Protein backbone atom coordinates (compact mmCIF):
# COMPACT_ATOMS: atom_id res chain seq x y z
CA UNK A 1 0.00 0.00 0.00
CA UNK A 2 1.24 3.43 -0.88
CA UNK A 3 1.63 5.80 2.05
CA UNK A 4 2.06 9.41 1.14
CA UNK A 5 0.46 12.16 -0.79
CA UNK A 6 -0.06 12.73 -4.46
CA UNK A 7 0.06 16.36 -5.52
CA UNK A 8 -1.61 17.42 -8.72
CA UNK A 9 -1.32 20.66 -10.62
CA UNK A 10 -2.98 22.14 -13.67
CA UNK A 11 -1.22 24.88 -15.61
CA UNK A 12 -1.91 26.71 -18.79
CA UNK A 13 0.73 28.07 -21.11
CA UNK A 14 0.49 30.78 -23.74
CA UNK A 15 2.96 30.29 -26.54
CA UNK A 16 3.70 32.29 -29.68
CA UNK A 17 3.79 30.19 -32.83
CA UNK A 18 3.35 30.53 -36.56
CA UNK A 19 0.29 28.94 -38.08
CA UNK A 20 0.85 27.61 -41.57
CA UNK A 21 -1.94 25.98 -43.61
CA UNK A 22 -0.75 23.19 -45.89
CA UNK A 23 -4.00 23.39 -47.87
CA UNK A 24 -4.25 27.03 -48.93
CA UNK A 25 -0.92 28.40 -47.77
CA UNK A 26 -2.40 30.89 -45.28
CA UNK A 27 0.18 31.76 -42.67
CA UNK A 28 0.00 33.95 -39.60
CA UNK A 29 1.62 34.45 -36.21
CA UNK A 30 -0.71 33.13 -33.51
CA UNK A 31 -0.94 32.81 -29.77
CA UNK A 32 -1.84 29.30 -28.55
CA UNK A 33 -3.11 28.30 -25.14
CA UNK A 34 -2.10 24.86 -23.91
CA UNK A 35 -3.36 23.12 -20.79
CA UNK A 36 -1.42 20.50 -18.87
CA UNK A 37 -1.83 18.36 -15.80
CA UNK A 38 1.01 17.12 -13.64
CA UNK A 39 1.46 14.93 -10.60
CA UNK A 40 4.16 14.61 -7.97
CA UNK A 41 4.34 12.10 -5.15
CA UNK A 42 5.58 12.71 -1.64
CA UNK A 43 6.17 9.21 -0.22
CA UNK A 44 5.55 9.03 3.54
CA UNK A 45 4.53 12.72 3.32
CA UNK A 46 8.18 13.68 2.93
CA UNK A 47 9.35 16.39 0.57
CA UNK A 48 5.90 17.90 0.07
CA UNK A 49 7.36 21.08 -1.47
CA UNK A 50 9.40 19.03 -3.92
CA UNK A 51 6.34 17.00 -4.93
CA UNK A 52 4.32 20.16 -5.46
CA UNK A 53 7.13 21.60 -7.57
CA UNK A 54 7.40 18.40 -9.64
CA UNK A 55 3.65 18.50 -10.23
CA UNK A 56 3.85 22.12 -11.41
CA UNK A 57 6.93 21.47 -13.59
CA UNK A 58 5.24 18.51 -15.25
CA UNK A 59 1.99 20.46 -15.75
CA UNK A 60 3.92 23.37 -17.32
CA UNK A 61 5.84 21.06 -19.69
CA UNK A 62 2.64 19.30 -20.70
CA UNK A 63 0.85 22.60 -21.26
CA UNK A 64 3.41 23.64 -23.86
CA UNK A 65 3.24 20.19 -25.55
CA UNK A 66 -0.55 20.54 -25.54
CA UNK A 67 -0.26 23.94 -27.25
CA UNK A 68 1.61 22.27 -30.12
CA UNK A 69 -1.06 19.56 -30.42
CA UNK A 70 -3.78 22.23 -30.52
CA UNK A 71 -1.90 24.27 -33.13
CA UNK A 72 -1.45 21.18 -35.33
CA UNK A 73 -5.17 20.34 -35.45
CA UNK A 74 -6.77 23.79 -35.45
CA UNK A 75 -8.88 24.43 -38.57
CA UNK A 76 -7.45 27.05 -40.93
CA UNK A 77 -9.33 30.37 -40.58
CA UNK A 78 -9.00 30.97 -44.29
CA UNK A 79 -10.12 27.64 -45.84
CA UNK A 80 -11.56 25.85 -42.80
CA UNK A 81 -9.47 22.71 -43.32
CA UNK A 82 -7.47 20.87 -40.69
CA UNK A 83 -4.03 19.52 -41.58
CA UNK A 84 -5.00 15.99 -42.72
CA UNK A 85 -1.76 14.37 -41.47
CA UNK A 86 -2.02 16.01 -38.04
CA UNK A 87 -5.73 15.17 -37.80
CA UNK A 88 -5.00 11.54 -38.66
CA UNK A 89 -2.15 11.40 -36.12
CA UNK A 90 -4.44 12.88 -33.44
CA UNK A 91 -7.16 10.32 -34.13
CA UNK A 92 -4.70 7.42 -34.28
CA UNK A 93 -3.31 8.44 -30.88
CA UNK A 94 -6.84 8.48 -29.48
CA UNK A 95 -7.52 5.02 -30.88
CA UNK A 96 -4.27 3.67 -29.45
CA UNK A 97 -5.12 5.14 -26.04
CA UNK A 98 -8.55 3.48 -26.17
CA UNK A 99 -7.02 0.12 -27.12
CA UNK A 100 -4.41 0.49 -24.37
CA UNK A 101 -7.12 1.18 -21.78
CA UNK A 102 -9.14 -1.79 -23.06
CA UNK A 103 -6.11 -4.06 -22.75
CA UNK A 104 -5.48 -2.75 -19.24
CA UNK A 105 -9.15 -3.39 -18.34
CA UNK A 106 -8.90 -6.95 -19.69
CA UNK A 107 -5.76 -7.56 -17.67
CA UNK A 108 -7.42 -6.22 -14.50
CA UNK A 109 -10.51 -8.36 -15.20
CA UNK A 110 -8.51 -11.54 -15.81
CA UNK A 111 -6.30 -11.10 -12.75
CA UNK A 112 -9.19 -10.20 -10.43
CA UNK A 113 -11.40 -12.97 -11.85
CA UNK A 114 -8.63 -15.52 -11.25
CA UNK A 115 -8.02 -14.27 -7.73
CA UNK A 116 -11.67 -13.97 -6.74
CA UNK A 117 -13.00 -17.16 -8.36
CA UNK A 118 -10.36 -19.01 -6.39
CA UNK A 119 -12.07 -17.90 -3.21
CA UNK A 120 -15.70 -17.32 -4.08
CA UNK A 121 -16.40 -19.23 -7.29
CA UNK A 122 -18.53 -17.82 -10.09
CA UNK A 123 -19.53 -14.66 -8.16
CA UNK A 124 -15.83 -13.85 -7.94
CA UNK A 125 -15.52 -14.39 -11.66
CA UNK A 126 -18.38 -11.96 -12.33
CA UNK A 127 -16.96 -9.41 -9.92
CA UNK A 128 -13.47 -9.63 -11.43
CA UNK A 129 -14.63 -9.28 -15.03
CA UNK A 130 -17.08 -6.54 -14.03
CA UNK A 131 -14.36 -4.52 -12.33
CA UNK A 132 -12.15 -4.84 -15.40
CA UNK A 133 -14.94 -3.69 -17.72
CA UNK A 134 -15.85 -0.79 -15.43
CA UNK A 135 -12.31 0.47 -15.04
CA UNK A 136 -11.72 0.24 -18.79
CA UNK A 137 -14.93 2.08 -19.67
CA UNK A 138 -14.34 4.80 -17.05
CA UNK A 139 -10.80 5.35 -18.35
CA UNK A 140 -11.92 5.38 -21.98
CA UNK A 141 -14.76 7.78 -21.22
CA UNK A 142 -12.47 10.32 -19.52
CA UNK A 143 -9.78 9.97 -22.19
CA UNK A 144 -12.23 10.42 -25.08
CA UNK A 145 -13.91 13.39 -23.38
CA UNK A 146 -10.53 15.12 -23.02
CA UNK A 147 -9.58 14.40 -26.63
CA UNK A 148 -12.87 15.60 -28.05
CA UNK A 149 -12.58 18.80 -25.96
CA UNK A 150 -9.16 19.39 -27.52
CA UNK A 151 -10.48 18.58 -31.00
CA UNK A 152 -13.57 20.81 -30.80
CA UNK A 153 -12.01 23.50 -28.62
CA UNK A 154 -8.82 23.95 -30.66
CA UNK A 155 -10.33 26.91 -32.51
CA UNK A 156 -10.98 28.70 -29.19
CA UNK A 157 -7.44 28.21 -28.01
CA UNK A 158 -5.64 29.68 -30.97
CA UNK A 159 -5.94 33.40 -31.44
CA UNK A 160 -5.36 34.63 -34.95
CA UNK A 161 -4.43 38.32 -35.29
CA UNK A 162 -7.51 39.22 -37.34
CA UNK A 163 -9.74 37.98 -34.49
CA UNK A 164 -7.79 40.05 -31.98
CA UNK A 165 -8.34 43.18 -34.07
CA UNK A 166 -12.02 42.33 -34.34
CA UNK A 167 -11.84 42.41 -38.12
Ligand SMILES: [Zn+2]
Pocket residue numbers: 021022023024025026076077078079080081
Ligand atom coordinates in the same frame (compact mmCIF):
# COMPACT_ATOMS: atom_id res chain seq x y z
ZN1 LIG B 1 -6.16 26.99 -45.29
